[in-house]
Amino acid sequence: MVTASALPPTEARIWQLLEEVSDPEVPVLSILDLGIVRAVAVAGEHVTVTITPTYSGCPAMSAIATDIRLRLLAEGYTQLIIKNQISPAWTTDWMSAAGRAKLEEYGIAPPIDGTATGHILNLFGQDTAVRCPLCKSAHTHLVSQFGSTACKALYQCDDCREPFDYFKCHA
Amino acid sequence: MLPTQPELTAASTATASPLFPFVLQLADTSLILAHRLSEWCGHGPVLEQDLALANIALDLLGEARSYYQYAAELEGQGRAEDDLAYLRPAVEYRNPLLVEQPNGDFAHTIVRQFLFDNFHYQLLKGLKDGPDARLASIAEKSLKEAAYHLKWSSEWMIRLGDGTPESRRRLDKAIATLWRFAGELTTPTATETQLQELGLVPDYAALRPAVQAHTAHVLAEATVPEPAPPFAQLGGKSGRHSEHLGYLLAELQYLQRTYPGLTW
Ligand SMILES: [Zn+2]
Numbered sequence: 001m002v003t004a005s006a007l008p009p010t011e012a013r014i015w016q017l018l019e020e021v022s023d024p025e026v027p028v029l030s031i032l033d034l035g036i037v038r039a040v041a042v043a044g045e046h047v048t049v050t051i052t053p054t055y056s057g058c059p060a061m062s063a064i065a066t067d068i069r070l071r072l073l074a075e076g077y078t079q080l081i082i083k084n085q086i087s088p089a090w091t092t093d094w095m096s097a098a099g100r101a102k103l104e105e106y107g108i109a110p111p112i113d114g115t116a117t118g119h120i121l122n123l124f125g126q127d128t129a130v131r132c133p134l135c136k137s138a139h140t141h142l143v144s145q146f147g148s149t150a151c152k153a154l155y156q157c158d159d160c161r162e163p164f165d166y167f168k169c170h171a
Numbered sequence: 172m173l174p175t176q177p178e179l180t181a182a183s184t185a186t187a188s189p190l191f192p193f194v195l196q197l198a199d200t201s202l203i204l205a206h207r208l209s210e211w212c213g214h215g216p217v218l219e220q221d222l223a224l225a226n227i228a229l230d231l232l233g234e235a236r237s238y239y240q241y242a243a244e245l246e247g248q249g250r251a252e253d254d255l256a257y258l259r260p261a262v263e264y265r266n267p268l269l270v271e272q273p274n275g276d277f278a279h280t281i282v283r284q285f286l287f288d289n290f291h292y293q294l295l296k297g298l299k300d301g302p303d304a305r306l307a308s309i310a311e312k313s314l315k316e317a318a319y320h321l322k323w324s325s326e327w328m329i330r331l332g333d334g335t336p337e338s339r340r341r342l343d344k345a346i347a348t349l350w351r352f353a354g355e356l357t358t359p360t361a362t363e364t365q366l367q368e369l370g371l372v373p374d375y376a377a378l379r380p381a382v383q384a385h386t387a388h389v390l391a392e393a394t395v396p397e398p399a400p401p402f403a404q405l406g407g408k409s410g411r412h413s414e415h416l417g418y419l420l421a422e423l424q425y426l427q428r429t430y431p432g433l434t435w
Contacts, residue, residue: 056233056312086237087308089315123326123392145319146223150230154219170315 009047009077014040018049021071024063025149026167028106031064033099035092038085046079047072052090054170055150091171104133109155109166130166132157142166190303190371191245192362195255196265196408198238202256203416204270204287205231206423208280216277223323227284230316237309257427261416268407269352271416278341281327282349285389288321290356293381297373325389332393339395346398354403357382363408 007013018037023029031037031051039050049068053061065082072080092111100110109130129138137159145168147154152165208228215221239252269287274280295317298310331342357375359367366372390397406412426433 053233053312055230056237056316057229057231058233059229086312087304089308089312123322123329123389144219144223145323146219146226148222150226154222 008045009042009072009075011040011042013075014042014047014049014072014077017071017075018068021064021067024060024067025151026103026106026108028102029099031068033096033102035094035096035099036064036090044079045077046081047077048081048083050083050085052085052088054090058150060149092167092169093171095167103167104131107133107164108152109133109164111167111169113169113171130155132160132162133164134162135160140164188245189366189369190306191242192265193366193372194238194242194245194306196362198235198242198255199264199266200270201231201235201238202423203264203266203419204284205229205235206419207270207272207274208284210274211280220277224280227320227323230313230320234309234313234316237312241305241309253427257424261412261420262410264407264412264416264420265410266407266416267352267355268404268413269349269355271407271413271419272349272352273415275345275348276341278331278338279345279348281324281331282342282345283352284320285324285328286349286353286356288317288324289382289385290353290378292317292321293378294373297378301371301373303371321385325385328389328395329393332390332395342393342395346395350398351401351404354401355405355408358403358405360408 015032018040019030019032021031023031023034026034034054036051036054037049038052039048041048041050049072051061051064051068061084065084068082069080093113095111103110109132112130130140130142131138132140132155135157137157139158140155141158143154143156143163145153147165147168151167151170153168154163155166156163205228208224208231211221211224212228213221215224235256236252239255242255243251269283272279272283274283292314295310295314298306299314301307301310328342331338333339357379359372359375363372363375367374387397407416
């Protein structure tokens, strides 16, 4: 697969290639949709991509770093640095509009901005009404704040009764 | 009882930053609790709570890694995060006694988690605004996760306390066993006091009112009378551990001890 690149890398080209790298846990999302790529810097043959982890222990992060590396290597770019930057901390506000639409279509309710659980005294309170990605009803309830992966909560629809994942707001 | 170990101090190495022992203590604390929680995986009372326990374990493991990486750099002796996590004996671990206590039943795990989360949340708030940029950035990231943890353990305190006679009996038993370990969290060691005087670590006395207010709120909702403050059981942060830590580390460190240097 590795071909000698005819052209030196450009920032625009690198951004295009990053659009083709998907989140291993939510494969409909590219890492750009997810909002974890902070910066791309090109200096001659050298490419530096800076990414921000979603959750501290997210096991997808090392897979994503490897996938970025492999995608760029396949284009013949070999001088690569993938940097991790934890501050400012990732927030779901960085998720693109396209990403949110793709999530809902995939069956995961997208994050509703401004509803992060910052208020620890709001015990038993839940994020605002989350729309069921299947029947679009807003008549849903929180089953568990902790879902199948660190970034998701578990909800159930009270109309169509379907359980679904909610990509929880993290701000 | 284990012989008293001298505290790790800045003087132990010529070049190590004074923050090194404190960052290592934070790392050990998150790692040991993450390991305890991971022991629940596949054994939770219901699937959703099994997932919650595993999620919290993962968050704490991620946080521990950030601290170990930073500690390794602060020490500057060529040790990496894995060396610090896998190749130190129990007496060198600096986690408070609370987090090494065995899981017991679900109520026992919830009380341990609540005591930890309540302090952890306030500590991270303090570290986030602290002068050390790296520690502040780790705290900023972890604080978002810690808020979810505290909400979860607080809600379970209330469900169990104000639940059935059986859940209440178990919660009372866990409180009677574990409350004595809470004091160590806010009792500074000599190392911590030194760093607090330098302004690098938040003053625990200043964190205590918020910790106590939340405890009072949760216990009231749980219809549980506030226990009289017990004699605080100290030791872990100075390397004097209960026997439980040795067994835990035997499992946690098994692979690296058996196959030194093994990587994925
Ligand atoms: Zn529905």
